[in-house]
Amino acid sequence: MDDVTIKFICGDSKEREAILERANREWAEIIHSSSGASYAWDAIADANEDLLVLEAPDGKLLGALSFCTRYGDEKNIYVSRIGVIRERCGYGQRLMREVAKIAADKGQGVVALPTAEGQRLFCRIGMRFRQRAGSHEPEYAFTPNEARRFAEGRQMSRALSSQG
Numbered sequence: 001m002d003d004v005t006i007k008f009i010c011g012d013s014k015e016r017e018a019i020l021e022r023a024n025r026e027w028a029e030i031i032h033s034s035s036g037a038s039y040a041w042d043a044i045a046d047a048n049e050d051l052l053v054l055e056a057p058d059g060k061l062l063g064a065l066s067f068c069t070r071y072g073d074e075k076n077i078y079v080s081r082i083g084v085i086r087e088r089c090g091y092g093q094r095l096m097r098e099v100a101k102i103a104a105d106k107g108q109g110v111v112a113l114p115t116a117e118g119q120r121l122f123c124r125i126g127m128r129f130r131q132r133a134g135s136h137e138p139e140y141a142f143t144p145n146e147a148r149r150f151a152e153g154r155q156m157s158r159a160l161s162s163q164g
C-alpha cells in the first residue's frame with residue numbers, strides 16, 4: 001500500500017489519452033463487472049475534470065478520482081467520481097487524502113456527492129453529512145480546515161453510527 005503512487009493530471013492532455021488507453025487494455029475484463037473500475041474509467045475519460053490516478057508499484061492502474069471547481073463556488077473542490085479496482089485496501093482513502101491536500105493548498109474545502117459505497121468512505125474519513133442546497137440529495141463536506149487536517153493525517157475519522 002505504501003508503494004502506490006498518485007499522478008495528478010490537469011484537464012485534457014496526451015498523458016490522459018495514454019492513461020485511458022491503458023485503462024481500456026488493463027480493465028477490459030472487469031469494466032462491466034466492477035463498479036470501481038467503471039467509476040474510475042469514467043473519471044479518466046472526462047477531460048473536463050482534473051484527475052488523480054492511483055498506480056501500483058508495477059505501474060498497473062488501481063483507480064482514479066476526478067474533481068473540479070464549480071462556477072460560483074470557488075471555495076470548494078467537488079469530487080465527481082472515485083473508483084478503485086481492489087476494494088478495502090485503503091486506496092479510496094489514499095485518493096481522498098490527495099484531493100484534500102490539493103484543496104488545503106488552495107484554502108478550499110472538499111464536497112463529495114456519494115453512492116452508498118462512497119457514503120461509507122466519506123463518512124469514515126470524517127466528512128460532514130449535509131443536504132445539498134435546494135435538493136434532497138445528500139452530500140459530504142470538509143471545510144478548508146478539516147481538509148487540511150485530513151490531508152495532514154490529523155482529522156479524526158468518524159464512526160458510521162454518528163452519520164446524519
Ligand SMILES: CC(C)(COP(=O)(O)OP(=O)(O)OC[C@H]1O[C@@H](n2cnc3c(N)ncnc32)[C@H](O)[C@@H]1OP(=O)(O)O)[C@@H](O)C(=O)NCCC(=O)NCCS
Binds near residue numbers: 084089092094119
Ligand atoms: C467507494 C470506494 C472508492 C472506496 O474505496 P476503498 O479503497 O474500498 O476504500 P478504503 O479501502 O479506503 O476503505 C474501505 C474499507 O476498507 C477498510 N480498509 C482499509 N484498509 C484496509 C486493509 N488494509 N485491510 C482491510 N480493510 C481495510 C476500511 O476500514 C473501510 O472499511 P469500512 O468500509 O468498513 O468502513 C470503492 O468502494 C469503490 O470503488 N466503489 C465503487 C464505485 C463507487 O461507488 N464510487 C463512489 C462514487 S461516490
